[in-house]
Amino acid sequence: MTTATTEVLISGAGPTGLFLALWLTRLGVRVRVADPRSGPVRETRAIAVQARTLEFYDQLGLGEEALARGRHFDRLNLFVRGDLRGAVRFRGIGDDLTPHPYLYILTQDQNEEMLAQHLAALGVRVDWETEVTGFTGDEGGVTATLEREGRVETVRASYIAGCDGARSLVRHVVGVPLSGGTYEQRFYVADVELGGKVREGDVNLVLSGDDFLAFFPMPEPRRHRVVGQLPPGTPEDATFDLVRPRIEADGLARVGQLHWFSTYRVHHRVADHFRAGRAFVLGDAAHVHTPVGGQGMNTGLGDAANLAWKLAGVLRGGNAELLDTYEPERRPFAVSLVNTTDRVFTGVVGHGAAARAFRLGVVPTLLPVLARFGAVRRLLFLTISQTRLHYPDSPLSVGHAGKVRGGDRLPWVPHRGGSNFDALKSLSWQVHAYGGADPELLAWCERWGVPLHVFPYGAAARRAGLEPCAAYLVRPDGYVGLAAPRLEVRALDAYAARWLTREVQASPAPVPVLAH
Template identity: 50%
Template structure:
């Protein structure tokens, strides 16, 4: 019988990031997947800015950036002509070190994560299926079946269900998965092609109620994602690329040379009723699924993994009580519900039927979107939302205080001054403190005594413009969100914060439990 701290079921991006983060923190993991090999096709493409920021802590940000395609703009097409172009460079340049859309197909993404995990000594156990599990005597007993038919029982302290929309973990827990299914049939095609829509930018056709987008890949390649809802959708197995390609060829002047693969699928919009039940957790598609509008799905699953990973490490290392794990659901389920509602509204607009809907898409949207993008406040809001940098954990039991415009639970403002990026000072997966200006007397001594790194930045007007308060203390969680914003800057505030929540601040290394 093999023992691990955390058994992870499912080796998609969510499960792989969870395994990698936990392993970096000294947690013993097993990660199993019922498939015999990693996927060679993918639907998830976009890596959002907030994911890249968090990837810095895994030393992954630059690796993803080097392998991915930076998309400079989105183009809107109407009646066979480009009606509007919105450059990403003007959006988010003052908000994040990654003010662009990054295209990195899920299969390539997974290969990178598998490589990094293997370098840490952890291998994905392929062809291994979770048969059943139950929690008893403070552990989870999980029965696993291998490709040769042999079975074993794995004992783990916790179980993470990253096993997709048809999650056996969720079904075994008896957790409801309310929602619905979009009537449209989605298709995805990897093509080699030429034409004006193959210029390395994102192109979206607004002509008809069926959605169609052309995503750039490597030179001369693109990913088509579209929908079908007429009688062709009644028999997905019989649908071929030739049945849906006419619109791309005719409306967007795509000159298709070769189709590498083509598939169809239905999309649901659902959120699990709970993300935690006892010693088991739901993450990624096992917890929430929604339309592909905005490229949010994979990024949200990765966010789930990062939120849960440091909390598991803290509990397993004896630096927090089990109740800390309840904050995973408290913080992530509300975001998932808002996201599903938002993407549903966007997708419904893009595919609405009728003369009015057609007029809004083809006449109003091409004029309105560039105009809205010209207003800084609207542009920032749109970018923050899609890039997930507006996500906040205000109201969480782990969030406290306000200093300047920054609240406990917020992502801290990103500021670059004289070439110094304040996010570059957050690479460690641990509790950290920051002060912009002069630290209060005794704060440095308190931080040193409690193994909490303290970063101090010379005060500049840019920090004030970003909403930071001079001399205030900002305690950052291991996932780099603000835990405490304390105007006084006093180290005793850290002591009170930790004591009220039964936390031990500092390193999270589970290899040396307290």
């Protein structure tokens, strides 16, 4: 038996665990990542990354590589009994909201490979074929046991993060239930090459009397992810041959090569708590729901982005209360997401006359009408892209200036040569001002060692609801912590004294005004 120490032990090396490890490592935190698998997944599994995830990738310097690996799509087509009945186009609807105004296909295996490579480049290698088998906690940290090929290692860490899926050992050890239920229906997922009426490069939703199909474009041409419902009474060992006729019904698709096929049940569950002492749960360990909306992997990555900088701040001497904000910020979103997808999914896949009427009557009638309204398409994009997610009730969220409130995602403001999001790559607290800054604000930033970025106040800033010459104290994850229309040094001091790390407070450095 050997012993080792680290600052954060991460159980699970899926996208959430790898992303958490990468962000922490970039902040100088020592991490250890263990996973019982032999390496990153080879199946496509989750397939979409949303705009908010791509913004996080940009912060870590992964954005260009992510965009080189996947493909965009901006249209959803609705077929009913083989006939095209409507479409929703997203092109142009989010051009002023995000540098990524589209929906994007980047599969789970691609995400894991990219994240693991960047983590290895920073000197951190995942302990594959290594399982966290248990741990105990005390006031100073956690002591965990890791097993690999019969060898046992004891690891002492300040914190443990459970990124280990729906059957999370970390969640089980701390006794936190994953509350919710499981749909009675069984579903299948297939990765295939297709021809036929299915439109290449678009998402295609197909409804019929007792069935639904969803076709998602994959990064490779003519390759699609197909999600469908298995007929009642289907044996547990069902093969692709059983569902192939359903996919090819009404001449909608012609199946070519099959790359992957699996059956599964869909759960709708959320952990009762996301934190227990020095243990945290993220991703599928904290919430599971239908994969059809393309939200699951993205929500786990959002969990990691939220927790990473907080762990780093506390480990570097910050207020331990910072970690208390993880659950109240992330769990309400998970609950809302599960409830929303549950209602929509039940309407689409349910049995009975009401569900049939919803599939064949309500959806085909309303979708073409609603799709004509830009406000509806914009709201749909904001929701799917997760750029609408905000934390208004968090203790970290204070004040408002213009239309921007504490807890809002920092609005994206492009300017000549870049945007205000470029400053977020520092992964640090920072102050933004638009159209000028009070000299006292520069003095405050110098005293606290916080960078000050001053941007022009033009049409883009005005549309975003930013107020000229106001101060926006921005968190490391790109959300506004404090928004102040007028300089109030006492309020800024009180906020910084509570939430900024002691390391920053103890060693302030001169910080220039950066005009963009």
